Amino acid sequence: MNEVEQRIAELNKLLHEYGHAYYVLDKPVVADSVYDQLLHELIALEEANPSLIYPDSPTQRVGGAVVEGFQKVTHDYPMLSLSNAFDEGDLQEFDRKVRQAIGDHFSYVCELKIDGLAISLKYENGVLAQGATRGDGVVGEEITANLKTIRAIPLRLKEPVTIEVRGEAYMPKASFEKLNAQRLEQNEELFANPRNAAAGSLRQLDPKIAASRQLSAFIYAIGGDGEAYGIDGHAEMLDYLEGLGLPSNKERQRCTTIEEVVAFINKWTDNRGNLPYEIDGIVIKVDRYAHQDELGYTAKSPRWAIAYKFPAEEVVTTLLNIELTVGRTGVVTPTAILAPVQVAGTTVQRASLHNEDLIRDKDIRKGDTVIIRKAGDIIPQVVGVLLEQRPDGTVPYEMPKNCPVCDSELIRIEGEVALRCVNPSCFAQIAESIKYFVSRNAMNIDGLGDKVVEQLLRENLIADVSDLYHLSIEQLVALERMGEKSATNLVNAIQASKDNSMERLLIGLGIRHVGEKAAKIISEAFETMEAVMAVTEEQLVAIHEIGDKMASSLVEYFANEEARAVIQRLAEAGVNMTYKGKKVELIAGDHLFAGKTIVLTGKLEQLTRNEAKAKIEELGGIVTGSVSKKTDLVVAGADAGSKLTKAEQLGIEIWNEERLIDYLAT
Template identity: 60%
Template sequence: MEQITAQKRINELRELINKHNYLYYVKDNPQISDQEYDQLMKELIQLETAFPELKTEDSPSVRVGGEPLPFFEKVEHRVPMLSLGNSFGADDLRDFDRRVRQNVSTEDVRYVCELKIDGLAVSLRYEDGVFIQGATRGDGSIGEDITQNLKTIRSMPLRLTEPVSIEVRGEAFMPRRAFEKLNRIREEKGEQLFANPRNVAAGSLRQLDPKLAAERELDLFIYGIGIVEGHPIDSHSKGLDYLEQMGFKVNQERRVFSSIEDVIAFVEGWTEKRGQLPYDIDGMVIKVDSYAHQGELGFTAKSPRWATAYKFPAEEVVTILEDIEVSVGRTGAVTPTAILKPVSLAGTTVKRASLHNEDIIREKGIMIGDHVIVKKAGDIIPEVVGVLAERRTGSERPYVMPAHCPECESELVRLEDEVALRCINPSCPAHIREGLIHFVSRNAMNIDGLGEKVITQLFNHELIQNVADLYFLKREELLALERMGAKSVDNLLAAIEASKQNSMEKLVFGLGIRLVGAKAAKTLSQTFLTLDRLVEASEEELIAIDEIGPKMAHSIVAYFANSAVHETLEKLRQAGVNFEYKGPRVEELPTDSAFAGKTVVLTGTLEQLSRKEAQAAIEERGGKVSGSVSAKTDLVVAGEAAGSKLKKAQELNVKVITEEEFIALLQS
């Protein structure tokens, strides 16, 4: 085929594929089968491969994901992406309305109400109608260039219907259907399940390999204009209509009101029916419609005065508690879990909920057969928050915690100053199995492919009895197991081999020493530098370390005094597992950063960083992160919905900064 003919066919294919992308992903109105669509894409890729000079950056074929990037470039937003102030009830919305009307020149105020999509805010730039760059919100002024990842979202147009130059704002998210599908696949592989769609969407768009983002079936709603050239628009509602004309996917559940009471009624209606949507929302956004009024109202240092984000209260439902099961953790703690009559909550079906411990069951007066109130703590973890005692029929029965371990029948004990019952039998199968699951987890040795199901399978087949056995697994043993193909086995063995090079703190945390979390494991590793030196440490040496108290010191010494532990460590040494700390030593940490020598507390929900990323950033700069506020705290970083820690910081006069200020300090 000659080049001119190829160019003509490529143009036809691109037009067809873009049309069907729009019908399927934006209008939800597919007009061809998946097989027909795949055939069109296959033909386009074949032609572009044969004539590489004809491939362009706005071709639909770029959505499959390009080559991995070494890092993300920084992008300065032409118009800052400010965060919104929050409202938590009808009175807050009335106060917002009062402030607006006091500061605009006319009484004709209208509000646009939109769903607040629970995802990742992004900015998209188009020149002459072609998508050229996409970025995360970042600190509002500077974000990260995620252009290649955004191209994998099929509802996002690569070319607009008109050759306009425009910068728009949107929210990338993962639909519930795609989230449930992803977790089903991970469950089948024995991998850890994702907590919620928002985390997956944010994590997928911040992966250096675009192919991963392409696999995640993300979606995108555009909710505003940053800059548009040559198209005067005088209101937000007209701006949304214009974005639709350009081919963007704009949420249809938006309304314009002249009365704040109508706004409140609309918001409260969605509070009740948000679970019916195919995606997660965590509130509503209310904006003054007129751009002229927005200009009059202006901005505070952190947010526009013409908009507010209404936050939904945590959703609660009533269901029946059918039974209570107990499970044994890696430290022997016995935890009760409520078995519920399945109920829809915050977009997912809930069958189990945490009861924490025996004291909580007694305090709340929970009985088997009760009608109970369930909510998701932080919209993630289901928990029983109360009982509807007035609905009792007399058939309910009290729950009695078992006296013996459900796994090994050993007598359960309650240690001094603890609320949990414990199995203290070191040979308990639950101890061993849960310890193995902990050892391979992400914050510990991070062995990809060794999820809970695979560990349980290996344990039940007696291929592993302690963590060191993992490093002596044989290929033929694994191939003999159910659902273990050659490629999976090779990947698993490669991941186990790679974990041998982890820094010492990963191993220390993975060993599961009681009271030693990831933070303490790093402190111990930075101090002693080798595992052999830590093994020899006395309680006095350990207590002398800041953050290591008497109870933890005693636990560490007692752990390493166990002869079985020494046998395991020797076997790990023989396998070639690294026993040395590879990170910066205490004396090598920066002394001239804003965090050097400071104790920082993180509270509330951070939008731009995960809690783990924020902690790592502080520690890299010579600071340390504490879980509680005290007179020794130097700084508190307060995200959204900051609670008791923020209140205590204010009472103690501890300096409090916002997430935006925190990001600015990190970048400085």
């Protein structure tokens, strides 16, 4: 290096150290004026030597050029959501299930649940390479430029490791108050809460706006297998992340009983207002990875973790009316129509009443003064009635005997609370099923909104989802508020959806218990709709993460002749019926990995974890993160831990990395 290069490298190192001490450790080691002086020196040197501006330079935090849009990013490992607990009873039940599965010799780690935006960060050789939102857990949006503006997020780690980490970006209370004060002065709409402000800031196309918002972040997990880094549990992982220079929340505690967990929750329920950031609950995780592997996952969430949500804010308003809606499965749901009221930062005019039993048990009547809160700070619901304020002349509410849409008799299926309309020709059920079919997470037909679907049904232009593929521009322009351009765009969108991979169609069919992740797993395993329609429950439950209830529901759905007829009509209309992901390449009629469940553990020396996973999947293997009786093969690298031990105990075949590479080369 020449003298300038050496000084730039030295300034980068110093500024990273000083920034970490200030923004992560909250322990400044130099005065602000010293930091500013060094930063200005670095800026001047970089302006004179632009070829020496490194991606991890502290000068790159101010925000670069405006981006045109956010690219989609597929996470290497899904960012799963957690099951929720709302009271001590939920926690006790969670604890009972954990102890039933792994015994009594384990511990929990309790952490504050930050009220922000979930993020994923990828570091390559220690340098921040990519940042993304959680999105739907499988696909997020790439927001690297905006995340670089968060000074708590290191641009370079203290060790040159390649790692993906997960965390939460948030807006501190002080930053939120400052931002809203500025918006008030400029006559701009105020943000409802710090969470909304953080999310809005990170989705700005101009990174300079994100930089001005003074966000922060906490990192709380490694994406994928922590054992690959020589770590055997969650608490040790958090210490490891801190050692890399990543910000983790210090307010955490290891607990050996659920009573200790409850005490931790009670402590922060009382003291959350004293924190410099918002929290909306406590996350409880089983500590050891070996225990996590034993507990495993459902299709949506890990069985070894749960999120306790703090009691929601409650407000009082008037119940003006009760409105009934019919869903795609025929369930009739009562909804409270309310005098508008602010709850948890938003105006609420509708709230869930769930079912007839709740209305009767709480004696909810039209005209009552009711207590409203948001379940999990998201879904408004009626939780009680102020009887002392009940007006004279109110009468108990009675659910109708007939469907509010088609007038068919409502029934209550044994073992269920809900009333159902079982008329397959009910307008509401057909409309809701079509709306679900065209939704973003299913067939993703842009421009086919709720009102258009209802118009098409009323005009008898469609009767089920297969009819969508026979609509013409001439038919559509005759609809209210549908011009020729909109009609053309809609027909094009419908035709484009024919090319979707099969899992989107499987989602769109609306089979009970079969969500996005399950649809993809099933599509990968069977590849064609014909094969899925012929599958047995035994074949389904043999697949990792497919349970009895889901298998039974899917087999029952395809036993229905009407459902099979709709799929046949979709196929005849040209809708794709095959999985377009990575195909199983059969060698000599059958490949060793085809349909096999394989687990990678430990450090791989010649392949990255993602490279090994991709090669196995190309040959038909299913790579999962935990060892169970359904696992067919474990590939163990250096320092393999509990997963290797469990595989040995279960008698599962074990390969080393060398054997895997030799096999892939054949």
